[in-house]
Amino acid sequence: MQRSPQPDILKRLAVKWLNKLQQVKANPISTKRQIDNATNKYNHPEVKNDLKKMFNGKCAYCESKVSVVDYGAIEHFRPKSLYEYLTFEWNNLLYSCNICNSGNHKGTNFPLDVNGNPLLIDPSDDAIDPFLHLSFSWDEVAKLANIDGCDQRGNTVTEIFDFNGNRGRKELIKKRSIHIKKLLTLLNIALNTSDMQAIQMLKDSCQTSEEYSAFALVHILPHLAHHFRDPEAIALLEQISKRSPAYAALARFENLS
Numbered sequence: 001m002q003r004s005p006q007p008d009i010l011k012r013l014a015v016k017w018l019n020k021l022q023q024v025k026a027n028p029i030s031t032k033r034q035i036d037n038a039t040n041k042y043n044h045p046e047v048k049n050d051l052k053k054m055f056n057g058k059c060a061y062c063e064s065k066v067s068v069v070d071y072g073a074i075e076h077f078r079p080k081s082l083y084e085y086l087t088f089e090w091n092n093l094l095y096s097c098n099i100c101n102s103g104n105h106k107g108t109n110f111p112l113d114v115n116g117n118p119l120l121i122d123p124s125d126d127a128i129d130p131f132l133h134l135s136f137s138w139d140e141v142a143k144l145a146n147i148d149g150c151d152q153r154g155n156t157v158t159e160i161f162d163f164n165g166n167r168g169r170k171e172l173i174k175k176r177s178i179h180i181k182k183l184l185t186l187l188n189i190a191l192n193t194s195d196m197q198a199i200q201m202l203k204d205s206c207q208t209s210e211e212y213s214a215f216a217l218v219h220i221l222p223h224l225a226h227h228f229r230d231p232e233a234i235a236l237l238e239q240i241s242k243r244s245p246a247y248a249a250l251a252r253f254e255n256l257s
């Protein structure tokens with residue numbers, strides 16, 4: 001994804017806020033409240049609105065729409081408690097649901113590999129190919145849309161965010177599975193009838209603005225491109241394949257022409 005430009009408020013004040021935070025922390029008589037106040041400057045409506053827009057109102061990690069009952073959170077990819085200098089750094093900020101952001105999941109967790117590189121995946125980093133690290137599979141028997149790790153990084157991500165509900169986060173996999181099951185039913189209808197409305201709805205499901213679109217990219221988009229030869233679907237499949245060799249392989253990009 002393309003990160004939007006840094007909001008004006010950060011351009012103007014990020015350096016000042018960081019200096020202030022460092023001063024307050026260095027002062028032995030500062031209270032916890034003073035430190036919290038100096039830290040929480042990042043939690044500004046302008047910053048949050050820009051992040052919300054950039055992530056289409058979806059949690060950067062679990063791809064759920066952050067609904068009206070959850071205002072969402074400004075998430076620090078590198079936790080501010082460990083990387084104080086990145087507290088107000090635009091490129092370190094993400095939009096997430098409060099569950100992914102909570103201490104039980106991401107919280108201050110930021111595991112590194114033996115070389116000191118992050119094991120978590122920054123969803124806004126285009127240099128990372130998510131399809132290389134994560135698999136999005138549909139279990140036809142259990143009717144479950146599983147997200148599994150393909151390597152150490154993928155395993156770390158699925159474990160921390162509990163994508164498959166192994167640590168109790170059952171609502172997420174349930175909601176995701178219902179969504180994918182509906183899409184696959186719609187796909188069957190489209191394949192049998194070539195119904196234009198069904199095809200359009202399936203195309204819409206592949207847009208990044210939609211919930212769980214990573215699954216739609218894997219399970220829906222290749223059919224729209226290969227079977228229906230839909231020009232928009234082909235263009236989207238091409239666009240993602242160019243960014244992601246792992247996706248190109250699973251979506252049979254080579255066979256398109």
Ligand SMILES: [Zn+2]
Pocket residue numbers: 059060061062063064096097098099100101
């Ligand atoms: Zn989430």
